[in-house]
Amino acid sequence: MNMKEPERLFLITLLFCWVDETAAVTVHSDPAGDGGVVQIELEATVSFTCLAPSGGGELQWFRNKALVDLKEGNREERSHLCVWPVTREDNGAIFRCQLKNDASVNSSVQLEVLYAPQLNGTEQVSVKEESEAELSCDSRANPPVTVVWRFEGRMLDLSSGGYIATNNGVTARLTIPKVIRANHQGLYTCVLDSDIYGQRMKSFQLSVDDKTMKFPLEAIIAGLVVVLCTAALAVVSRWKRIVKCCK
Structure with missing residues (x-):
C-alpha cells in the first residue's frame, strides 16, 4: 500500500531527531530538539540515544x-537514556554523553520544560483593621507569566490605596501595609496570563475585623507591684500596732 504524502511527512517528522554533528559522539532526542534544546511538556517522556564512533x-x-548510573549493556557505542515523567526540576537540565576514556569527546542537549501555573479556587483571609495583609499566589510557569491583580472584578490601581505588588517568578504577592475596612475589604483575584496556556486565577476574600485593643502590660505589672507593696506595708504596720498593744 502506497503511503500518502501527508502521512509520509508526519512519519518523517515523528522520527526525526536532533543530531550534534560537530562531535564524534552524537545525541539524538525524541521528541526532536532545535539547536541543542528540547522542548517538552510537564510529565511527558523524553528519550535520548547516544552514539559513539x-x-x-x-x-x-x-x-x-551528576553521573547517571547505567545498566550493563547500555554503555558500549550506543546508549539510551529516558526521562519520565519530566518534572519542573528538569527545566534547564543539561544531559551530556561522553566517552569514558576521553571526556573531551562529548555531546549534550538541554531540556526546556513547559508548564502552566497551578492556580484555582478561593481562599478566605481575615485580618485586623490597621494591620498588614499579604496575599500570595504561585507564579511558577514556563514560559514566564504576567501578573495582574483585580479588586471586585476590576483591575487594581496599585498607585492608590497603599498596595505593594511583587513577583519573583516563584511567588506573586500583594501587600497592604495598613488595612482599612472601608477601602480594602472585598474580593481580590490574582490573574496569571500565559502566552501558551492562557489565564489562570486564584481569588482571595479579604475580611477586615475590628482591631484588638492592646493593654499596656508593663504599666499593669508596675501597678500591681505598687498595690502589693502598699498592702504589705499596711500589714506590717498593723502587726506592729497589735504587738505593741499586747505588751
Missing part, C-alpha cells in the same frame, strides 16, 4: 554534573 569504547551520561 565504531570502537569508541564505553559511554557515560551526566545530568548536569
